[in-house]
Every structure is written in C-alpha cells, then in structure tokens.
Amino acid sequence: MELLLASAIGVLTAGGIYLVLRLRSFPVILGVSLLSYAVNLFLFASGRLVVNMPPILSDDAAGYTDPLPQALVLTAIVISFGMSAVVVMLALGAYLSSRTDEIDIDDPDPIPEAEPGAVE
C-alpha cells in the first residue's frame, strides 16, 4: 500500500507542477489544486499508514493511528479551499479586467528606470 500512496503523491506532484508551469490561469488553478492534494496526502502520510485504527477512543480498539497529522491536514484542506477560492477570484478578476487569461504578459507600460544619484 505504501508504494501505491507514495507513487500517487508523486504523480499528483508531477501533474501539479506541469500544470502550474502552463501559460494560462485556468491550468495553473488546476495545477495548484493537484498540488494541494499531493501536499495534504504527504502531510497525512507523515503519520504513517495504519488501517482500521481510527483515532476515535473506544474500549475495544486495538490501537489508534496518529491523530495529529489528521488534525493538521483537516484544517489544511479547508484553508486550501479558501486559497483556491481566492486564486480563482484573482484569475477571474484579471481576465475580466484585462480580457486575457495569459499568465506572463509583457509589461505594456514598464516603470521608467530611475536615474540613481541624479539631481531630483
């Protein structure tokens, strides 16, 4: 099972990074989502894989898995939703305002280079 999870995390990371490197905002959002899955799974995996031992206390439980990574990942999932929502909104706002969803636009109006040391 460990191999499956590790390879799944690897695949998600690779896919996420590839999509993040695309030139339009929507694939980048997809890539960020894939990376979030990968990161959350990775954090979760740091508690090691345990089957059938949920961290719910009961008298007849054989043992418990590590609850701490789970608590951290739970909030991470919710926060990554918040982050995705902000990123989506940014992408949408940029698209509506500039009529393009390209990521790397050549600055149409670069800031003029200040002449250092010159008389102001």
Add this chain to the structure above:
Amino acid sequence: MDTGGNFLPIIAALPFVGALIPGVMIRAGRTACATYTFMASALAFILLMLSAPAVFRGEVLQFQLEWLPMLGLNVNFMLDGLGLLFAGLILGIGMLIILYARFYLSREDPMGQFYTYLLLFQGAMVGIVLSDNILLLLVFWELTSLSSFLLIGYWKHLPEGRQGARMALTVTGLGGLAMIAGMLILGSIVGSYDLSVILQHKELIQASPYYLPALILILAGCFTKSAQFPFHFWLPHAMAAPTPVSAYLHSATMVKAGLFLMARMWPVLSGTPEWFYIVATTGLITMVLGAVIALFKDDLKALLAFSTVSHLGLITMLLGFGTEAAAIVAVFHILNHATFKAALFMSAGIVDHETHTRDIKRLGGLRHLMPVTFVIVTIAALSMAGIPPLNGFLSKEMMLEEASHTAWLSNPWILPALATLGALFSVAYSFRLVAHVFLGPKRDDYPAKPHDPAFGMWASPAFLVVLVVLIGLMPNLIAGPLVDITAAAVTGGHPHAHISHWHGLVPAFWMSVAAILGGALFLSLHGALERGWNAAPRPEAKVIFDAITRASTRASHWLTDTLHNGSITRYGAIFAAAITAAGLFAWFESPMSAPTREMLPINAIMAIGWVLLVISTGCIIAFHRNRILSLVLLGVIGLAVSMAFVYFSAPDLALTQISVEVVTIILLLLALNFLPGRTPVESGMPRRLRDAVIAGAAGLAVGGLTYAILLRDFAAESISAYHLANSYKGGGGKNVVNVILVDFRGFDTFGEIIVLGIAALVIYALTKSVLRGPGGRWLLNWGPDDDEAGDRHPLMMVVVTRVIMPIALMVGAYIFLRGHNAPGGGFIAGLIVAIALLMQYMASGFAWAEERQRYHYHAMIAAGVMTAAVTGMGSWLAGRQFLTSSYGYIHIPPIEEFEWATAMAFDTGVFITVVGAVMLALHSLSSMSRRTGEQVNIHPMDVDPGRGAAPADGKEA
C-alpha cells in the same frame, strides 16, 4: 548594585520619550515646544550629573537587564569616565543646540519635526556611549545613522540636502554593516557580547587569527562614521543640513561616535603594529588632507567641515599611537574640539542667518557690524589654531609633543613633519576664517544688512567660548579630573594628565612656532595659493561617489532583471528545479537507514482507486485544454483522495475532503462560466519537454521521499500519545482529531477560521473592485458563447433540493453534535450546511434564493469568529488560560444524559464561520452573473405544472 546605575537606562530613554513631546507641544507655540524639549534633555543631564560623583570616585556604574539572553543581547548599560565625558557632551551641547535652534529655524520650518529628530538622535548617541553590550550598541549605532539621515535631509525642498543625507546614510550605513560583522567576530572570539567582559580579554583577542578581520571591519565602521580618509567626503556634503544639525552632529557628537568606539575598544584592540599602521596612518592622512582642503573652501560651513575632518584625523592618529600619553591627549582634544568647533558652527550659522550668505568671498569687515559674533568667532578660531593660552593650544601642543617622538616605519621625521604641516594649515584656515570674514574694510554689497542676533541665538556659542577660555586658563582645575577619569577608562590604567602651557624649549614648542608663523605666511599668500589650487586637477569625491552608486545600481538592476523578469512561470520552473536539486543533494549526502516498517498488503479496491487517480491525473494533463473535462477529472481525483483517507483510518479527513470537493467544483464551474472554455496551444515542444522533465523529476523526488518516510518509523517519539491519553480525560471527547482541533490546538484553529474569513472577505472585495472597473462594464455586454439550456431551473432539481434541504440540515446538525466523540465537527458540518444552501441557489437561481436569505454572510463570519473568541475568553473567568475547555454532563429527563463541553461553543464558532465564508465566496462569484443582466426569476422553477391554473401572483405557489 549602586543606585546610580539605575539611572542609566532612564538617561538613555529620556531623549526617546522626549522625542514624543514636540509633536504634542508644537501646537502650544515654538517657544513652549523648545522649552519642553529642552527639559527632556536637561532632565537626562541632571541624572547624569547625579551619577557623576561616583564615576569621579573611580566606580563604574552598571545596569543589567536580560533581553534576549540566548543571543547574548542584553540591555546592559555602564557609565565610566569615557561614557561620562561623551554623555555629558551629547546632552550638554544638545541643550545648547535646542536653545540655538529655537532662534535659528524660521517660522516656515516644521520645528516640531526638527526637535523630534534631534531628540531621537540624542537618544541614539547616549545609548551608544552608555551601552555595555556590543549588540545593543550596534542597535543604537544604526539609529544614529537613521536619525542623522532625517536631520541632514531636514530641508526636504533642497536637492543638496536630500543628496547629502543619502550620501551620509550610504557611507555610514555601509560602515555600520561592516562593523556589525566585526563586532560579531569579536563577540565570538570572546564568547560574550558584553563590553565589560570583552575588555578583559586583550590577549585572547589579539592572539586570535580573526583579530585582523575583526579589527578592519570595526575600523571600517569607525572611519566611515568619523569621516576618516578615504570616507571623509560625506561630511562636507552633509553640511546642507540646517546649522544646528551641523553644529551638533558634525562637530560634537555623531562624527565622534567613531572616535568613541576606537577609544572604547582601545584596551583590547590597540598596541599592535596593525593598529598603529592602520589607525595612526589614516588619522595622519586625514588630518593633513582635511586641513589643506579647508584652507581653500569659500563656504564657511565647508571650511569648518573640512577642519572637523582634519581634527578628527588628529584624534584618530593619537588613538592610533597606542600609548597611554597619546590617549590622554586624544581625550583632552575631544573635549576641546567639541567646545570650540560647536561654537564656530553656531557662529557660522549666525553669519549665514544675518547676512544671508556663507560665501567668504562675499563677506568681510563684519567686526563693526557684528561685534559680539566677532568676539566669539575670534576666540574660538584662535583656539582652533592653537594659540596660547586657549584650550586648543594645550591639546595641540601635547599632540605635537607625542608626534615628535613617534617613529613611522622607523623613520623619526615623517610623523612630526606631517603633523606640523597639518597644524600649519590649521592655523592658516583658522586665521583666514577671522581675517576674511570679520576683518578688512566694511562692504556695501552684503545680501542682507548684518547685525548681531538676539541674545538667545548667541548665548549658546558664547557659553562654549567661555568654556574655551576657562579650560585654556585653568586646564588642570576644570578639565583635569575629567580627562584623568576618561583616560583611565580608555587605557584601563591610572593615568594623570600633566597639562601645562609651558613645557620648555622642547621640539613641540618649535613645531608650534613653525606652524603659527607658517600659517600666517600661507594666509598672506592665500590669493596665489588659491589660484594654484584651483588650477591643479584633483578628484571630486561626489562625482566618484555618484559614479559608484550609479554603477552598482545598474549592476543590481541587471541582476534583478535577469533573475526576476516578471514571468511567474519562469519563477515556478526555477523554484521547482532548485528545490528538487536541493532535495536530491540531501538525499545523496546522507546515508539512508534501513526500512523499519513492513509494507501493508495491497487492497484490491484501493488499487482500483490508485488506477483511477493516476489515469485521471494523466488525462488532466493530456486534455487540460478542455476545461470542463478537466474539472470532471479533478472531481475524480478528489474522490480517490477521500477514499484513501477512509481506508487509512482518517474518517474526519474523508468527510472534510469530500465536502470541500463539492464546494470547490461548484466554485470552479461558476468561474469557468466567464473564462474561455478552452486553453489555446502556446508552448512549443521544447518548452513542454522542459516542463515535463522538471515536473517528472519533482514528482519522482516527492514520491521517493514519501516512500522512504512511509517505510521508516518516526525519527523521534510522536507527541500524539499525549493527545490520545488526555483527549477524554482533559478534553471530554472521544474523537481525538476533533479534540485536538477545538481544544489542544484550539488557538491554531481560531487562527485558521480567521484566515478563512479573511479569504472570503478578500474575494468579496476583489469582486467589488472588478465590477467597478472595466471588467464590470464588459460584463454588462456579456453573452454566453453557446446556447443556454431552455430549462434553467429544472423542475426535478427544484423539487429534490427542497426535499433534501431539511434532511441535509439535520445531517449537518447531527454531524456537528456528534463531532466531539465520532467523526464530524464544526468544519465538516459547516461544509455540509453550505452545500445544502448552495443546492437551493443552484436550483432556483442565486437572486431568487438570496431574497429568501435572512442573514448577511459578513455578519455570519464575524459572529462565528466572535463566538470562538468569546468562548476562549470565557476560560479567563475561571482563572484559566485562553481557550482552556471544560466539560460536564447534563441529564434532562426524558432525554438521555448528554455531555456538554465549552469546546462545543468553540466548534459552533467554527461552524458559523465556515458557512459564512463559503457562502460569501460563492455569493461574490455569482454577483458577477447578476451583472451580466441575468433575470431574477419570479418563480422557483421555469416550468411549473400547477402554474397554468392558478394566476401568477409573483410568489411561490
């Protein structure tokens, strides 16, 4: 500890506190403002004087307070003779300057600002000289650079002021950086950053191989601050400051900070050949060069500035000699120079103020018009020239005496000769100052009609000149004890100064005579010499400085533009590649231990999940140009991830993941409504190949890392055992994950719900600003690319969501209530309820649903956060820490006994915040479709079988 030591932090703090006064008092008038500012300084001065008797008895007052002991940074102050001399100068002359500035600054100048800057500077300086910890000293040292920047650039409308301030900050700031490095080296050699400890380890420091680097770095700080060659050029440019600033910073205090530090470090750094050749030589060059340039300056303040450079060089040279006798002279001259030079600067300011020019060529004959100023300047200038019996004479004579028997590279002639030359030029420019400004015929072309200023303006320089005369006449009575204790502090011995006017016909006497006669001769030949000077080519420091700054700015622009070209894709690629490379490096550097865990057997269903996940990821990459399809595939991946959580004993995570999944996909669908449906092909094959290589390498690395982790046990014991053991006992809950969230790490969760709330508010604000901008105008004319479905609010969906709504709410409540003991809790319940609400919005349109929505989402976020906060604060009432929970059991018949916990209230806050945040985010997005002119439907569904019979009354049937 002596009670006097307790005054030290107060003395250092008073100017900083006082810096706040002018901002308040300036409304009460300029005189009131000056008076109160003066009082802050005066109070500090009085406290210093109260501490002085102990210092004169030979004690060293100390105050110690640990600040960041693990860094060796302590708030330690000490007061010995050296500190007393400098603190006295800083506070004493500071008071005179405050008085003088009251009359000097014009009505248009913002005086409150000036006094604030001045007191900030004063506090920083006092801090330097009282610090007993070199890290604390560095803090104050940088503060002087900053506050002097503000003071030099005080007249913001003058370009010279701004440029001079920048130059001063650049030079002294760079020196300060070097000094930080030097001090850190010094501290690590000794093992302590406390000055009083460092000063006792001379042998250790001088034997260290890092002695020379530390020495050079510290001296770089001292030389830049004290304007020593080749860093002397900033001081004349700093003269663009108002004259009180020049008189204070550039004669008496800031430029002497470098000297102070050299004197402070003298016991441990001096005495080596390196010290002698670096310090004495620099001082000598500076002294001669400064004096020569000063003679040819026509601007009064520039003349004084270069003269200051020269005198600072003189003192540096004396400290560089490394002998006890020379140190005594250095200390004595510091005192003397402060008195006559501050008086001269203030007088130059008076001349400027009254005649509206500082150009010596346009002045002359002022002695009848400004008799008081004339007397002050003459006495001070004669002292500067070293004419007996004034105080400048005494220390200059002693300096020449020291120089006369110091050999440089075993040549006994170079030092005395050059010292005499420096003294000669010093005499020449001092005489010139008097002769060309005050003597000579009265002119009729002054820019303004000169007359002596009000008493308040000449009182300060007059007071200093009285000191000049008194010290000159009775040196042993007035200055002797102070010089003795200061020199004792510098050298660590018990020196006694023998100050006298007549040493006999020693070499120093003849050197002095030569200097005075030669100086007078040079002045008489000034016209011819000046023509020669102006004809001679010489480097202009400002041009060089500007060229260097321009070149370094260009270089950093080049570097920045190369690395930082604005392409976020490029950063992403560099970032991913760099992290992967770093990880690979670590992987190959350290050996891996053998696996300690057995692999779990592969479960068939999970294998299917894995295949789904891998195929979906592959398909997303292959078909990511089709955006809707990508979203569907993303949902599949989310489900597979949830499955993994279920299988690996994380029911809470699975519930959260699956509900977040739904919300995320809805959000993305809403956004996609406005975004183009397809991604065009832009990057060519090489580019895609490059990205694939980077992504593949990163994926392999992360996968490998995860695999390695999963097969090994924890490196250290997990702290989770504590949580498992105390979850029920301490938190009253059986679901350990939930107890961790709302109890053990409740503060984290509190922060996280705030972040979530902020994210939702950011989305709201972004939407508002987009709608107000060009994006909003464009949306008005927006139309869908494809034909819309004829049935926007289908009957089936409306009916089903209405039926599901109460059930979903009940499930939410159930999940919430059981959260403490079984999988569930505020986060998950919040998401479930949000989904239930969302379905209503989807079925009947957002506007229709919103009309029936009673609560503001903003208010919900606020209420949620407040609920959590109030719950947390409730534990204060029980005298416990924030967010400590308590619980108990309630039995209300006929209901079964149930448990209550304050954590429940906290979880309620989480719940409300999550609902509010999710709904606000979606509300914001959908307000965009409202802008496109989407109709608010009157009916809950488009096709209503019952509507044909009943008349449409505009409301739901």
